[in-house]
Amino acid sequence: MTDCNKDCAASECAMELYERLTAQGDRVRTLKTDKAAKNEIDEAVKLLLQLKETYKKVTGQDYKSGSPPSEVTSTSGNGPTATTEDDDVVDPWTVATSNAKGIDYDKLIVRFGSSKIDQELIDRIERVTGQRPHHFLRRGIFFSHRDMHQILDAYENKKSFYLYTGRGPSSESMHVGHLIPFIFTKWLQEVFDVPLVIQLTDDEKYLWKDLKIEECYRFAIENCKDIIACGFDVNKTFIFSDLEYMGESPGFYKNVVKIQKHVTFNQVKGIFGFTDSDCIGKISFPAIQAAPSFSSSFPQIFNGRKDIQSLIPCAIDQDPYFRMTRDVAPRIGHSKPALFHSTFFPALQGAQTKMSASDPNSSIFLTDTAKQIKNKINKHAFSGGKDTIEEHRKFGGNTDVDVSFMYLTFFLEDDEKLEQIRKDYSSGALLTGELKKYLIDILQPLIAAHQERRKQVLTCAAPAAKPDRKKSSFDGLTSVLPYRNCWIH
């Protein structure tokens, strides 16, 4: 598949859209044939409709299966770029764009009303922590924030905060993209030396997916092991399943009810697009994702203190939850959570969508073998290279759309090496196979090491027992041993 560069003719763009539309149509049919979960089908249909709309804007014609665009009747001089602005769809359930480079994040900052992570902020984090900023910051992978200067002001005045992040356990296996917020959160915990809470929204997955409650809980346990394997500070980290913790903490439920009292259906309809046909569980769920933003949801950690601010590292698609939370916070006597937003980790097939845990070839899973990793990257990673070696040597590759290069920006820590690869690939000196080999050589040991750590995670002898929360003093707060006593020994 060719990529859609600015200088490509509109007709090429149309052809590419046509191919994507055909593929998406096939996908919808397959999902329906396989009797996939309703919301999975709905999402696929939604993307299909968006693609059709974009196709019509670009070509001036309706998409017809089996009839490729013969001619571009592009509407009164508007090139494809004119439509880019409204193409991106970003909410907690759908991330879609027709741009091969991915979502336009600068526009998202404007739309969401957050702040760009600029050099000034990055420099300040370096000054305050005395540590070199993580490459996710240096490379704009975490690109947007809310109230980070407030967090740093307070931190400089010896006022602590805590970290909150989470995961929706929709299946047993996680992919490398799921690691991004955890890798960054681990770094934040190390450099700021603060407590961390990690929410596993197994209740959300039960509400949204065609799964049994026991399955969602089991996925939470399995995902928890992967999260533990990331290596957070054992004395400062609390990982919990909603289905379990709601029934263990009156403080948590009280905050949920407080939030639920201060948000109307009109508001969640506006923020999340809920309709009258949605179940009341979905409608009230945002309060459950909001509640861990408030320290009083964890009296066992914060000794009942209400005044400790949270900092939430998450992918930007989760921001709607926290815009709502920030709106409610002052009305129930809590401080607004601060946020760090990341870009999305691209699927192997390209940056148009997030990875999907349901398509094994769209991602590198944390359970993949070295051989699977190699094959997937070689076979499925979308390439920015040219069709022939001769052309590639002559014109060079395009790192803006090359998925292997994008993955290197996430996982190759050495800035100089990355820059060298970028130059060599762009000039044509480096071939696609060589670029892919760099990535394979990084991901194989990284995932093998993760698997090794995961093996060492202890599981409780008595799964139904309550966690033994051994308290340890920390920075005027107390922290607890993590969720269910599972930890690396």
Add this chain to the structure above:
Amino acid sequence: MTDCNKDCAASECAMELYERLTAQGDRVRTLKTDKAAKNEIDEAVKLLLQLKETYKKVTGQDYKSGSPPSEVTSTSGNGPTATTEDDDVVDPWTVATSNAKGIDYDKLIVRFGSSKIDQELIDRIERVTGQRPHHFLRRGIFFSHRDMHQILDAYENKKSFYLYTGRGPSSESMHVGHLIPFIFTKWLQEVFDVPLVIQLTDDEKYLWKDLKIEECYRFAIENCKDIIACGFDVNKTFIFSDLEYMGESPGFYKNVVKIQKHVTFNQVKGIFGFTDSDCIGKISFPAIQAAPSFSSSFPQIFNGRKDIQSLIPCAIDQDPYFRMTRDVAPRIGHSKPALFHSTFFPALQGAQTKMSASDPNSSIFLTDTAKQIKNKINKHAFSGGKDTIEEHRKFGGNTDVDVSFMYLTFFLEDDEKLEQIRKDYSSGALLTGELKKYLIDILQPLIAAHQERRKQVLTCAAPAAKPDRKKSSFDGLTSVLPYRNCWIH
């Protein structure tokens, strides 16, 4: 706004009425939210009902919020009697009628689709339990049921059930009307020898009223003492506050989420009249009142068994919650709760409305002194007597609207005595003052005895501690010591 003259075009009339009705509906809601004086609310409700009646006359249709009159199908020749049928408003937040005798309960049975408690059922209960039926059954105070024959069939086959009732703790003090379901539930527990769970919906009161969460919880504790003073079986009764128990029982929360997944906003809108402006807490609350209908919400009592049916004695206005519950139950693998519905306990001022905890003169409170009881009954109890003694002696009094007589049907257990009073009052032999004295002589010792038992209720030394659930074997199930270790010693 002009008024609706006879000669205005019928369609204009209908639209104007529709708008006035909508405005008046809003006004009633505002008055309730603002806790306006009871008579102010009553007047507003009265006007609302009158407008509805007129609306129906003009349009031939029932008024429906959000559905303006499309077409006028009026109506010439229809008298007002045609509309009386739908005057009664009965839902968990409003009970209103323009009939001095109170709600038409036979019509309610038809509207709600429940079954009348007939002599056959009463006789069967007597046969099965070997006990004389409670006077609430004999006198039609509990008048409607769902699936009681199923409960009795199972009971005769040695299959047990449990009782579930509740209270919304909207203030510190309860009135005698609040005792009705508890008195009947106590009788049921005694004659069937079954476990009982009592839910205090402090979360509901927080969501609906302008109260702090701590106040609602405190009301729950205070109301709990009154409930305990009713004298339930200490080894078979579990009383809980939602705000507390939700955070103590993963089994309870799991059922809440299961119910929330299977009820849409459209459904709760239809059942409870919620709107888009309601907070998401109200919208999802019905699942919380539904959850105790399922035995798996109490694994500590029922050893995790899912198959024990519940029987819910409650006032008929709570039925919408349980219609919803019965609809959901089979879809989540539970049996439908059975129900016993009671009529409403009338306010001192008359049977048009329920008593109000916010108007001290509308009710006899459980905290009232003997003197207050006497004064309230003599001064405020609506009389069915005639204006002068002469007229009364000549024409007799009307027991159908006399509130003191109604109260006697609740609290005077002796059937013969009650019948004698009815005859004597109707004939004029008994004067209003004499009738009132019968009631005073019954209520004064009844309430004094309640106060004495309430004083003996123990309160925990450490209110924040979890209840010490001492298990005791019961009928193949296990039961627990009640809520917070509070009990009569």
